[in-house]
Amino acid sequence: METLRDVVVLVHLGGFAVLFGGWVVEALGKRTINRAMHWGLAIAAVAGFALAAPWGDADLNYMKIGIKLVILLVIGALLGIGAGRQRKSADGTPPAVIFWLIGLLTLANAAIAVIW
Numbered sequence: 001m002e003t004l005r006d007v008v009v010l011v012h013l014g015g016f017a018v019l020f021g022g023w024v025v026e027a028l029g030k031r032t033i034n035r036a037m038h039w040g041l042a043i044a045a046v047a048g049f050a051l052a053a054p055w056g057d058a059d060l061n062y063m064k065i066g067i068k069l070v071i072l073l074v075i076g077a078l079l080g081i082g083a084g085r086q087r088k089s090a091d092g093t094p095p096a097v098i099f100w101l102i103g104l105l106t107l108a109n110a111a112i113a114v115i116w
């Protein structure tokens, strides 16, 4: 059971890596929203929900999990709105504030997970 939970944590970290890695590549490049970011968020979300269920012998901090969930939903909304806006924009990029908030909030969620 513990090993299985560790595997789900690994998948969760993989989702974070895909989301944040996809964002860093864009931060150093065209600053658009790409598919890796959507996939990474979906992977982190599914694995995060699995980890939020009481199993194994982890003691869960539901305050922390709730805040992470709210931040995840905000990131998801920003990805959706940003992707829509970039499709309609002349230069093919989303509003800069949306782009930077996605990276900042992703890092904030990782910080909450690790430091809190």
Ligand code: HEM
Residues within 6 Å of the ligand: 009, 012, 013, 016, 019, 041, 044, 045, 047, 048, 049, 051, 052, 058, 060, 065, 068, 069, 072, 075, 106, 107, 109, 110, 113, 114
């Ligand atoms: C973009 C969104 C997210 C990011 C970047 C993220 C990041 C992380 C990271 C880096 C860890 C590892 C912390 C550690 O092992 O010390 C972690 C653990 C965890 N995350 Fe997330 N997370 C996200 C979303 C979520 C969501 C939505 C949930 C639940 C609904 C969640 C639930 C958890 C739980 C329960 C753990 C602890 C696993 C354990 O027992 O060690 N996460 N998260």
